Amino acid sequence: MEKREVIKSWFIGLxxxxxxxxxxxxxxxxxxxxxxxxxxxxxxxxxxxxxxxxIEKGGVNFxxxxxxxxxxIKSSFKTKAxxxxxxxxxIVIHPQNPFVPIIHMNIRYFELSDGNSWFGGGIDLTPAYxxxxxxxxxxxxxxxxxxxxxxxxxxxxxxxxxSYFTIQHRQETRGIGGIFYxxxxxxxxxxxxKLWEFTKAVGKQFSPVYTQLMxxxxxxxxxxxxxxxxxxxxxxxxxxxxxxxxxxxxxxxTNGRTESILMSxxxxxxxxxxxxxxxxxxxFESQQYFSNPKxxxx
Amino acid sequence: MEKREVIKSWFIGLxxxxxxxxxxxxxxxxxxxxxxxxxxxxxxxxxxxxxxxxIEKGGVNFxxxxxxxxxxIKSSFKTKAxxxxxxxxxIVIHPQNPFVPIIHMNIRYFELSDGNSWFGGGIDLTPAYxxxxxxxxxxxxxxxxxxxxxxxxxxxxxxxxxSYFTIQHRQETRGIGGIFYxxxxxxxxxxxxKLWEFTKAVGKQFSPVYTQLMxxxxxxxxxxxxxxxxxxxxxxxxxxxxxxxxxxxxxxxTNGRTESILMSxxxxxxxxxxxxxxxxxxxFESQQYFSNPKxxxx
Numbered sequence: 001m002e003k004r005e006v007i008k009s010w011f012i013g014l015x016x017x018x019x020x021x022x023x024x025x026x027x028x029x030x031x032x033x034x035x036x037x038x039x040x041x042x043x044x045x046x047x048x049x050x051x052x053x054x055i056e057k058g059g060v061n062f063x064x065x066x067x068x069x070x071x072x073i074k075s076s077f078k079t080k081a082x083x084x085x086x087x088x089x090x091i092v093i094h095p096q097n098p099f100v101p102i103i104h105m106n107i108r109y110f111e112l113s114d115g116n117s118w119f120g121g122g123i124d125l126t127p128a129y130x131x132x133x134x135x136x137x138x139x140x141x142x143x144x145x146x147x148x149x150x151x152x153x154x155x156x157x158x159x160x161x162x163s164y165f166t167i168q169h170r171q172e173t174r175g176i177g178g179i180f181y182x183x184x185x186x187x188x189x190x191x192x193x194k195l196w197e198f199t200k201a202v203g204k205q206f207s208p209v210y211t212q213l214m215x216x217x218x219x220x221x222x223x224x225x226x227x228x229x230x231x232x233x234x235x236x237x238x239x240x241x242x243x244x245x246x247x248x249x250x251x252x253x254t255n256g257r258t259e260s261i262l263m264s265x266x267x268x269x270x271x272x273x274x275x276x277x278x279x280x281x282x283x284f285e286s287q288q289y290f291s292n293p294k295x296x297x298x
Numbered sequence: 299m300e301k302r303e304v305i306k307s308w309f310i311g312l313x314x315x316x317x318x319x320x321x322x323x324x325x326x327x328x329x330x331x332x333x334x335x336x337x338x339x340x341x342x343x344x345x346x347x348x349x350x351x352x353i354e355k356g357g358v359n360f361x362x363x364x365x366x367x368x369x370x371i372k373s374s375f376k377t378k379a380x381x382x383x384x385x386x387x388x389i390v391i392h393p394q395n396p397f398v399p400i401i402h403m404n405i406r407y408f409e410l411s412d413g414n415s416w417f418g419g420g421i422d423l424t425p426a427y428x429x430x431x432x433x434x435x436x437x438x439x440x441x442x443x444x445x446x447x448x449x450x451x452x453x454x455x456x457x458x459x460x461s462y463f464t465i466q467h468r469q470e471t472r473g474i475g476g477i478f479y480x481x482x483x484x485x486x487x488x489x490x491x492k493l494w495e496f497t498k499a500v501g502k503q504f505s506p507v508y509t510q511l512m513x514x515x516x517x518x519x520x521x522x523x524x525x526x527x528x529x530x531x532x533x534x535x536x537x538x539x540x541x542x543x544x545x546x547x548x549x550x551x552t553n554g555r556t557e558s559i560l561m562s563x564x565x566x567x568x569x570x571x572x573x574x575x576x577x578x579x580x581x582f583e584s585q586q587y588f589s590n591p592k593x594x595x596x
Contacts, residue, residue, distance in 0.1 A: 168550075169560075
């Protein structure tokens, strides 16, 4: 089997297993299924859950697209390669309870007809309320996966995430970061194997880490005040995705499937002008984490 | 008095008079006042109303800024002029009732130290529910103002607005348009006078047109269904402003005052995936207007 086929099959399996795990932890919600095909070649499986017991809106998407290389890809990769292949799994989960964090993961493989190929991906957490122990648990799990890949991997990819997930016009991060890596060259067979193992390890990490956070926080009682803060923080999530996120921008510019691309946007959002939490409140404490990215694992 | 001082004073007066008119029509809400100054020179008066009886969130802003020309302006205007002056009034009103349309207006004057100057501006209407008679009333009022300025002005500026206020990734407009014009050269004194009269006419038109629409629709009863549609359409408004709006992009890139720039965003927004209204419903009828810009005044 060709490499790309191996990857594609594994990604489809991962999508299924994550869906199963999330549905179990949610307890009520079920993911719908929408298969789509791309006019130029390939397609995907969009799986969306709305109004579950824990998940308010969640998407777990797989795609594998190919065909003649679109111009924006040619200029972005400075290549003349006539055809491309790209496959990936993308997840965004917006929970109901303000104490359960938003999570995002993307793992992807990209190949050009000139023989070059790359892996990219990342996973990051966006709590409205930051619990120190949850942040430590999340980053420790990621560090473990990264350490298997290379001694500097965690610190490099963690610092990438802190830069990438910054909302420049707010001078704050969208959450507490995670890891982010892009265009890691995979043309060399040894590099390919290392990166493929790493990609699988990142993907396999998703369910145990996130279902544990769901379980831990899903029954925490909340009121209007906590809901207000959640909707407020979601406005920052929407700003990041619409103004800065590279995948979103690229998708919209290349006439991608708008509904799949913007699936990442929160279900309900509140833009409250000139709002800042009072010192001493839990909201204020959480805001500090967004102003100064923390070294979770020293 | 220098031209720029005449314009600035008139803009400040317009801001005051619009605030008065909107507060009267709202009946309850009062605009707060925030004066700010720009480190490089100049400043503004931000006036914001939250949770009025008719207006859920409204901003009526004045600014006059100047100083050494920022690099993005130099490259955008292809100029080496060392200093600039810019003054304008910007308005966005998000009403409570889904039957009252969102309105946006901006009028501005821009001057460079090399002697070149320009006027720009526009006004456009974004109803969630489109009433034919409201659209006709709005566009007829704008056409009257434009006809005084020049025989082709309305058709040119109307068609500018249809292009400008398009959400490309949705293949729809954000509302029912209006007029939009930019960089109309004002260095010649005769042109300046014409443009200044036109700018004042656009500004003076705002209150009578919008307060009439507020009065007409503010008491229309509505339920959850209409509120859902309003929040849904507001998501398109947010997408347009964050992804395409030139003023927003420019402001965020030039480290403008984020809270003033993003004042235009709706207070509450809902992103519902894969949502489209059923044929035959008022929501479906309204959606048709966003898919095909209409010739209101033939």
